[in-house]
Amino acid sequence: MDAADIERAVEQRRIWLDEQLVVAASALDVHVIGQPVNTFDMRSAGAVARGERGDVWLRVVVQDADYEPVCRWDGNVEANSIRGVAKPEVLRWHDWQHDHAYLRGRRLRGEVMTLAPGTTIAPGGVLHEDPQLSEAWWKDLRRSLVALAAHPLEPDNELGAVASTISSVEHHFGIKLPESVFADVQWTTAHGDLHWGNLWQPTLCILDWESWRPMFAGYDLATLYCNSLLHPETAQRIRDMPELHTRSGALALLSAISRYLWIAGEGSDWDLLEPHLRTEGEAVLSSLTTETD
Template sequence: MDAEEIEKAVEQRRVWLDKQLDVAAARLAVRLVGDPVNTFDMRSAGAVAQDGDNGDVWLRVVVEDADYEPVCRWDGNVVANSILGVDKPIVLRWYDWRHAEEYLWGRRLRGEVMTLAPGETVAPGGVLRDDPMLSDSWWHELGWSLSALSDTPMQWHNELGVVDTTIRDVRFHFGFTLSEKAFADVNWTTAHADLHWGNLRRPQLCILDWESWRPAFAGYDLATLYCNSVLHEPTARRIGETPELQTRSGQLALLSAICRYLSVIGEGSDIDLIEGRLRAHGANILSRVRG
């Protein structure tokens, strides 16, 4: 498709998603009061809504897309209600249905009513460009939340083949083949797995978007946040110097996160801004963890 066709397709998807918000609002008995907010990939949309005695809530609608599975788990947000000790929204109720009209006919959709996150998003595009203006207490809360999350038990079926994927991506982006032995002593933890500045709120910490939480290399959440901070050196330094990222597992987590973001360079997101820094840092890490 040429640029004009892509623009028309994106607009068609946006209008369709807005209509699905209306459908979800009716089925979940809430009243939309805010303007719709769409994700970059036009896979989901959300808006502030009124929910009777619960007051303001967030209504989200998402459309099933096989290209995102199993990275984005259909029940991720709902099952995340079981996580304790983490500052995050709670899903109050939800509803699934199949779309019965021609455009995206048969696709499954889900509407979720969840508690409204306080404050504002630190960096809506995900990548930090300047001082996030966060208090020391905010950083402490983040540390406590990630620690509580890491202690959350979760079954591990290796759905994503993380080790194999990292080996393959390192070969593609850096031209070097890591041995599986390089991962023999890696530590694993339960992670949010999509921790960037678009999923963090201020001035009170709240962590959004729990579709992807899963086991990962220990330190992976800090690794993804580091990647999204490299344009603001003081913040990147603060995250990069955390003890979790000084370990071998933390370095492999950083390498894995860097490869993940390099894989989406050129798609028009803010990630395009950090390619050079990611490649340089990845090469530096690789020189130390080869095995």
């Protein structure tokens, strides 16, 4: 498939997703009033919509086995149980199966959510410049992440985090970590995909709750730190947070670094992070090696 074929396929998918937003709007008794926004992988689309009680966010997502189990079909809805976190609430939803030629048989879900005020901080996920966030915003982020970490852990939903971190570190850094390194790791509930595209300003709101699950304590700050490395002042502010100065925090950093190294080189903003991620990963590995000597 050449570049022109890819461009045509992406455009076909975009048009189709826009059509599915209309289907979802009809089923959920709202009408789209905003310009549709697609995720980079073209798996979902969303737009501002209007209903009887005012403006909301309408989202439609296509079920794709390649994203499971990390992206949970019921993740956004089940996240309604989380308290004390600045996040949208899913008000209602509707599932259906697509029965026309394009992607026939695919399951879709439409969700109506409370509308987050403001705008995303960095649409591509990676921070390139000073976000100029207020101290109140940073305090709200701290409060939200503490509340999230305190949410009861879901059993048997760790998705092989230890094994995947070990294999990823070996692949990217040539070092085989023993499982014993993770013996005393602390687990907490994590958002799982905290980058600057999922954070809103000027009032904090954390979006995209498909991937929340148990993870090494500090993992959300670790992913946000990775996505801040092109703006050293913001990166340092996050790096100085206490969760990243624990053994679990170090392992969370290593896991997040390895994760982003897998997608570096695929033509996104994450490509720019690769040299910084390698430097950070080597430093964390050095500190862990020192501890175990």
